[in-house]
Amino acid sequence: MYDLIVVGGGPAGLAAAHSAWQKGLKNILIVERDKELGGILNQCIHNGFGLHRFKEELTGPEYAGRFIEMLKDTHVQVMLDTMVLDINKNREVHVISTENGYQVLQAKSIVLAMGCRERTRGAIAIPGDRPAGVFTAGSAQRYLNMEGYMVGKRVIILGSGDIGLIMARRMTLEGAKVLACVEVMPYSGGLIRNIVQCLEDWDIPLYLSHTITDIKAENGRVSHVTVSKVDDMRNPIPGSEMEFDCDTVLLSVGLIPENELTRSAGIQMDNRTNGAIVYENMETSVPGIFACGNVVHVHDLVDYVSAESERAGAAAAQFVLGETEAETPIRLSNGFGVSYTVPQQIRVNRIDKIADVFFRVRQVYKKSVIEVSDGEKIIASYKRDHMAPGEMEHILLTRAQLDKVAGDTITVSAKEAE
């Protein structure tokens, strides 16, 4: 019987396991499907990781390495090259591996840290031929950075998510010509620093309110891509077509939390985040099963994944070691301009002094105000100079503020400053 099984040995799983150890759990197991720990960070060889957590700029593998080092001083066990096939409410974890075959492991608590996957061409129904040369940005990144192969010479990138932007620079450094980055929304989906460092510094044009409307193939590989301007309803505008000679299309059109195990365990899901509904301590609707990192909601910065996961690990330790009383939570509702919040529910007695709330806005805001209201009454407000859907927002609610809440729901909303 394990005190805690962590599913996934990427940044979320590593931080959760370490924090649970620090909080006193002894018998902890990380199950990782790859042959090494670190998850997606292993292919993120660019720098910019760790500015918040370690106050320095690290590469992805270095950032993961810090946590892997920290775990060496603990007795946290690791099963590599092992896939979790199923999890259930009794906290049984079914795993397979070449080494140990099929096993059913029992845990007192579980942390789900499976991360996310990329949206594909099929999800956005791009018309045209279906040749080789269309990659999700993350797959291309794996080929370049892990396997050592170039996937193309003349590249169009669809979507301005961070991985696409990073790959624009990476492909350029490897000698490819990145002809354009095309974004269907009127604003970029990535971090501003990535727009500057990965596109502007390399003179790669960013076409906002544009999309790919046709892909043509010659001899099995991409040969031409048509890009069109779109109207306010994101419909292509006839006559606005531009044709590019290229051999490669990289897609950076969003990430989706990887929740097959979560769903099959019967855990309640939030259809806006595509992740589990969680409480203030990252516990899911099934007691003793926690979730953290990109499997809950897609983060911009790994530093925030680590922080969230440390809370989940600590909560798992508290669940196993301590006693907690049932209590009715306060629900967080998405008000105007807010597309989701994490957590979705807060149990006030479980928080020490403050509760972290993360959310995303639906549009670009300049000078603006975030308000948290309890019915008609505003219980907290926060000023911002700039907000965008591509940048996750973070607010703190104090125990004092939450203690005063009269209703069963508080609403988080955003508006332009007056």
Added chain:
Amino acid sequence: MYDVVIIGCGVIGAAAAFELSKFKLDLAILEKENDVAMGASRANSAIIHAGYDPKPGTLMARLNVEGNRMAEDLCRDLSVPFSRIGSLVLAFSGEEMETVWDLYDRGIKNGVPGVEVIMPDKIREMEPQISDKVVGALWAPSAGIINPWDYTLAFAETAVRNGAEVKLNTCVTGIENAEDHYVIHTNQGDVEAQYIINAAGVESDKVHEMVAEKTFSILPNRGEYYLMDKCEIERANHVLFQCPNKDGKGVLVSPTTGGNLIVGPNAEGVVDSSCVNNTASGMAFVREKALKSVPTINFRNSIRNFSGVRANPDQDEFQIGIAAQNFIDLAGIKSPGLSSAPAIALEAVKLLKECGLHLVEKENPITTRKKIRFRGLTDKQKQAAIQKNPLYGRVICRCETITEGEIVDAIHSPIPPCSVDGVKRRAGTGMGRCQGGFCGPRVVDILARELNKNPMEILQDGKGSHILLSETKKEADA
């Protein structure tokens, strides 16, 4: 010199090869692509039709009903995913209700078992998410769903195990009648044959004209599809057709044997078999028509679009027969061609006999195929499988839970794949919601390792579809 050469290894050529491989014959199948099932056989609705649609008295009617009857045993013996879930033809108006009754009459005449006209209460009981505008439907319990490329592979692989040769990348460029045999010219040199079977799909009219007067033309016709995530499978419990019209059987909504939902096709004339692109207008048409049947379909859950080109003849009938001396057409195989395939194969055997081919049965021909699908095993069987071969313990495709053991089995199967999509068709990798985003690079690695090739030689799919173009810079270059 071969006794029989089959031109084309789609489901028709493969089924014919399977039947013929049970006899003592030197048999070869020529395929111009780098794998079998590369035309309409891999891009279609994946339905085994009941057989109420073709006009009574036609070959299509007889072979459809017969092929449907044969499918269940064949799929069990050859380990092909198949499920007899039944189909509904939905009527949305009084006029369409007349069509439904016409189809019912045809079904009775064609010998389709169990056809019934049912009313909205019953329909909604069977299909809770169906449109409330449906006024009635034809219920045909014998219709089924199948994995069409695996049906083709199962026939072709079994034929190979019985001694037939599949020659890939072999394109027929001309046929010469050398008095007592045929000389088939191909891009790989000449092939000699006593008898030829033309199963060349969209190109079957051209192959026919290499030896005989023109009697039919193929009018290539494209159908576009959506394949939806598994979470959409609850939209339909049966194959849901709309009333057929002049363009074909209309847009259907159906579960697939892989556990997804398939939606499509439209019908649009195209130039040739290479026109398998999707179009914005075609996809919009499919969405609109599908929502008429099942308004709850959420197209945000699409995981792939594809299209296939039908080998429609210019006449409303299969073009099956002796076209010239010792030359048999299995041509113009439009829908319900997939459903009819095993019956068409028996027809080919009959026609060869008529041509004078003396057929002697092999004593113990192989008629079964076993395939390990790890996902479908019980926990105990999984444990045993991993003990026997540890590679079954490593999951490569996480969406579909496909193991390295299954991939290696596929690579060393009787018709070895040379591409990532070839592995996909055999093992099921990349069929899931991430569409190979995660497992693609790993499948490239495994293919390169098992085939002893450089990863840059591994193709995505057909000829020329290179994935990796060069190596990244080395330290010295930087």
